[in-house]
Amino acid sequence: MEKKGVVVVAVGGNSLIKDAKHQTVPDQYQAGAESMHHIADMISAGYDVVVTHGNGPQVGFILRRSEIARNELHEVPLDYCGADTQGAIGYMFVQALHNEFRTRKMDKKAVAVVTQTVVDRSDKAFQNPTKPIGSFMDEKMAKEKQAKEGWNVVEDAGRGWRRVVASPIPSEIVEAEAIRKLIDDGFVVIGVGGGGIPVIRKENGDLVGVEAVIDKDFGSSVLATLINADMFIISTAVEKVAINFNKPDQKWLDRLTVAEAKKYIEEGHFAKGSMLPKVQAILRFLESGGKAAIITNPENLSRALRGETGTWIVP
Numbered sequence: 353m354e355k356k357g358v359v360v361v362a363v364g365g366n367s368l369i370k371d372a373k374h375q376t377v378p379d380q381y382q383a384g385a386e387s388m389h390h391i392a393d394m395i396s397a398g399y400d401v402v403v404t405h406g407n408g409p410q411v412g413f414i415l416r417r418s419e420i421a422r423n424e425l426h427e428v429p430l431d432y433c434g435a436d437t438q439g440a441i442g443y444m445f446v447q448a449l450h451n452e453f454r455t456r457k458m459d460k461k462a463v464a465v466v467t468q469t470v471v472d473r474s475d476k477a478f479q480n481p482t483k484p485i486g487s488f489m490d491e492k493m494a495k496e497k498q499a500k501e502g503w504n505v506v507e508d509a510g511r512g513w514r515r516v517v518a519s520p521i522p523s524e525i526v527e528a529e530a531i532r533k534l535i536d537d538g539f540v541v542i543g544v545g546g547g548g549i550p551v552i553r554k555e556n557g558d559l560v561g562v563e564a565v566i567d568k569d570f571g572s573s574v575l576a577t578l579i580n581a582d583m584f585i586i587s588t589a590v591e592k593v594a595i596n597f598n599k600p601d602q603k604w605l606d607r608l609t610v611a612e613a614k615k616y617i618e619e620g621h622f623a624k625g626s627m628l629p630k631v632q633a634i635l636r637f638l639e640s641g642g643k644a645a646i647i648t649n650p651e652n653l654s655r656a657l658r659g660e661t662g663t664w665i666v667p
Contacts, residue, residue, distance in 0.1 A: 357582030365406025469548025547571030
């Protein structure tokens with residue numbers, strides 16, 4: 353089989369939950385298996401693939417269980433929630449890929465790597481936490497948590513109070529070298545779940561977890577750079593990127609240069625909570641030496657790699 357290069361594919365955590373009626377673990381496995389079917393198509397075509405993934409809803413579930421059980425059991429720190437979801441989603445993806453490879457009679461193996469991502473303690477995000485996590489609370493409970501546990505809390509659009517944490521910019525993937533060696537040895541790797549478990553490096557070099565959330569696309573971008581990936585793909589809910597999205601003059605984009613993407617960002621075409629961080633993460637990859645990137649949905653991964661669809665972003 354002709355080798356076509358190393359590709360990092362970032363899969364959204366929301367993609368594991370089809371709708372409010374399909375949130376159970378078996379439902380999530382089934383949704384993940386569908387995405388892994390498309391990933392297996394890429395692998396069978398000759399690509400070496402690293403799969404990264406989001407974990408927002410899954411972390412939310414763990415936090416909610418922890419809150420409900422707080423009178424019986426210790427609560428789970430946020431960094432450990434990230435580790436738990438990396439293990440669970442990694443297990444789903446590895447098992448789904450194992451079954452795909454067996455069905456296709458492919459001599460491939462997948463492995464999941466619990467991944468730490470280094471952030472800077474002086475990142476200004478820690479002074480201005482903005483990422484809501486966990487359940488809604490009334491004001492009394494929120495203020496108690498603020499006083500007793502040092503939580504940052506905000507009132508969220510009239511729906512109640514929520515805890516907010518920092519979302520710092522990642523700088524290093526601790527396990528990047530191990531991931532690269534696994535790829536070189538022929539493994540398909542699942543890693544950087546949820547952007548990676550956020551850690552800071554102390555003055556003596558020790559790592560310690562912090563209460564923060566990393567954008568999975570930014571974490572994936574850093575990994576793609578560190579392992580010298582040939583391509584970075586963000587798998588999302590839409591087939592292509594659009595400007596003037598949901599407006600009468602909406603236009604789907606087949607190809608974008610870095611300069612064009614920056615222009616569209618300045619003009620406000622990409623929403624902060626959805627497409628903007630994806631495009632920004634890709635720009636970081638390309639400006640660090642990456643050759644090309646694609647944004648598309650899971651079912652069109654193979655077609656996008658053949659240049660038939662998706663939005664290609666190039667230097």
